[in-house]
Amino acid sequence: MNAEYRMHRREGHVLMQLASVAMAVSLLSACGGGDESQEPTVGAYSVGGVLSGLAAGRSVTLQNNAANDLSLSANGSFSFPTLLDHGVSYEVTVKTQPPGQRCTVTQGAGRATANVRDVQVRCDDLPAATYTVGGTVSGLSGTGLVLQNNGRSDLAITANGGFSFATAQASGTGYAVTVKTQPTGQECAVANGAGTVGTAHVSSVDVRCASNPAVSGFPEGDWKQQACNAAGTGQWARSLWRLTRQGDDRVNVRQSVVTFTDASCAGAGTTREDLFFDAGQFVYDRRDSTATLTAFWGPWVLPSGRTTRTVWSLKGGYFCLLGGEERLALPTAAQVEQYTDATIPSKTCYTRN
DSSP states (O other): OHHHHHHHHHHHHHHHHHHHHHHHHHHHHHTTOSGGGSOOOSSOBOEEEEEEOOOTTOOEEEEETTEEEEEEOSSEEEEOSSOBOTTOEEEEEEEEOOTTEEEEEESOEEEOSSOEEEEEEEEEEOGGGEEOEEEEEESOOSSOEEEEETTEEEEEEOSSEEEEOSSOEETTOEEEEEEEEOOTTEEEEEESOEEEOOSSOEEEEEEEEEESOOOTTOOOEEEEESOOEEEETTEEEEEEEEEEEEETTEEEEEEEEEEESSTTOOSSOEEOGGGOEEEEEEEOSEEEEOSSEEEEEEEEEOTTSOEEEEEEEEETTEEEEEOSHHHHTOOSHHHHHHHHHHHGGGTOSEEEO
């Protein structure tokens, strides 16, 4: 009996020890102890959410923290492949919009303290399948640059980078981006500015600005008018303009006549140096061109101090002055060229003397 008692006593002692160990483990777990219960910190959490509204056959590209491009072509759950460390900030944005749609992100920013699954990306159709027209401006340092699309939709540009006109266009319609107003001290040129809107946003228009360029084709020297007028007994004359360049954007203007001894004003004639008088200064603040004409818009400051705004045009050896309010309503070089073509036959334009 004594031996049996001792055996039962030892078994009871062992059971009590096992119970104590189990209780210690349970308490340790409840208090957050133990390696397996520590919160992971490196590469711990994924960032994702749900995409909805994306049209069939289209795709949208998302980014997290301006990197980690993720292209999606179907609605549903998504997740960026790059995991974030504990506490690291995330910001989901749209890098590339799908054609004919605009996608927006909600609940897209925060700090990763667990797997992120609530980012919402919603895509909606643009009205009537319209697409924006835009591109990039570079080299801009002056102020006052204004672009136009199809002679309207004025868009003021204040900095280099991407731009887009607010008015969207339907597929199949034409666009023509031009400079309405040049920036101070600079001249901007448009490349890839015309075309037809397809089934995607236009982003290829290239506007490049340069400071104080040498103005190609700006008129200078002596120019005589086509018209021949009687100037007294046995004399006929053509009006003469002498343009002296004062800078890349201005000329001084002096006027006189070239006299002839025949009624057709044939030959070289005689330039009357003794009759020259000051006619003021022309300063252009806008320049535009077609394939065959260059137009200059700007104020003409007269010796009296009075200022009148004019348009000067150069085409095929002719120099024409288009003054008056109705001429200043010509907003594009193409319209100036149309008016110049109608003016040249009237013999009021000038040719080099």
